[in-house]
Amino acid sequence: MNEDIAIKIADLTKSFGSNTAVNHFTLDIRRGELFGLVGPDGAGKTTMMRMLTSIMLPTSGEAWVAGHSIIKDSAALKEKIGYMAQRFGLYEDLTVMENLIFYADLFGVPTRERPGRFERLLGFSNLTPFKTRLAGRLSGGMKQKLGLACALVHTPEILFLDEPTNGVDPVSRRDFWKILYDLLRDGITIFVSTAYLDEAERCTRIGLMHKGRLLIHDQPQTVKKSLGMPMFQLWTSQSRQAADEIIHLDGVRRVSTYGDSLHIAVERKEVMESVSQILNAQGFEVKGEREILPSLEDVFISMVQ
Ligand SMILES: Nc1ncnc2c1ncn2[C@@H]1O[C@H](COP(=O)(O)OP(=O)(O)OP(=O)(O)O)[C@@H](O)[C@H]1O
Incomplete structure (x- = not known):
């Protein structure tokens, strides 16, 4: 396999009965990529993660992670990867330090390497003052960082994170992404799943997943340009009613409300003139x-419609 490729996924399929x-x-x-697998709940992201981390076998197809087959080389593969499952995979009745020791045991981290490594992991996650606190008594953001520290305890080459910021406050989310960028600079490859599109923007490349299928994959900026039609933001009074008024106009492809404004995708820029005319004629004030x-x-909505 090409040395540059961290993860190779080839025609991978997983069925549960008829689903x-x-x-x-x-x-x-x-x-060295920070790849974001993006999709709504039920898109298949967790199933993909479980297959790539060799926890679950595919129905058909194959994938290689760090050069190891997910089907044939499960043990070797697991040594090369770190995996943080949803809800962070922590033992809530163990302390912060005990969780780290548990994972170090699980991955056979040599005893002599542990003190230095624990110190570094506790340092970057700002958990040093909380070493003796039970994991169950940490805040959501702290649990998330401990989960990450545990996933990194054996210095993996590739890190898998399944919706790592779900239910975590915005400040902790931002801190968490800073840590991911630090890890990326250290050369680790990161595969992260998320349902948050603002987080997807932070990835070097994303794949949009819907109903088990990969719809598009590219850099976030390129994915946005792929919509292939002009998009306008328009501020008006009563934006919801205004949306109903223009959605059926010739040349209007899609309308969605964003707070007090509308996002309108049109076939040609000129269509916006008739949009403004109709709204004014119907008594809506077009503010800009x-x-x-x-x-x-x-992009996501236009692709799944
Ligand atoms: N062990 C299982 N047995 C049966 N069906 C399953 C199993 N795991 C997942 N599914 C089904 O597969 C589909 C994809 O689920 P999956 O959990 O992979 O999606 P997801 O994108 O990770 O969403 P979520 O964020 O809700 O976990 C869903 O329809 C789900 O019900």
Whole structure:
């Protein structure tokens, strides 16, 4: 396998009875990428993570992680990866330090290497003052960082994070992403799943997943440009009613409300003139409009409609 490729996914499929959770998924992820698998609940992200971490076998297809087959080389593969499952995989009745020791035992981290490594992991996660606190008594953000520290205890090459910031406050989310960038600078490859599109923007590359299928994969900016039609933001009174008024106009492809404004995808820029005319004629006050780059949400919605 090409040395540059950290993860190679070839036609991977997983079915549960008649439900196909991951459907003929093919993708290469290079070393040093921060790849975001993005999709709504039930898209198949967790199933994908479980297969790539060799916890669950595929129905068909194959994948290689750090050069090891997920089907044939499970043990070797697990030594090369760190995995933080949803809810962080912690033992709540163990202390912070005991959780680290548990994972160090699990991965056979040599005793002589532990003091230095624990100190570093506790340091970057700001958990040094809480070494003796029970994991169950940590805040959500602290649990998340401890989960990450445990996933890194054996210095993996590739880190898998399944919706790591779910239910975590915004400040902790921001701190967490700072840590991920530090890890990336150290050369680790990161595969993260998220349902948050603002987080997807922070990845070097993303894949949009829907109903088990990979719809598109590229850099976030390129994905946004892929919408292939002009997008406008328009501020008006009663934006919801205004949206109903223009959605059926010729040349209007999509309308969604964003607070007190509308995002309108049109076939041609000129269509916006008739949009403004109709809104004014119907008594809506058009307060302003500007052309914008579509958001990832705009692209995602247009692809799944
Ligand atoms: N062990 C299982 N047995 C049966 N069906 C399953 C199993 N695991 C997942 N599924 C189904 O597969 C589909 C994809 O689920 P999956 O958990 O992978 O999605 P997800 O994108 O990670 O969403 P979530 O964030 O809700 O976990 C869903 O329809 C789910 O019900």
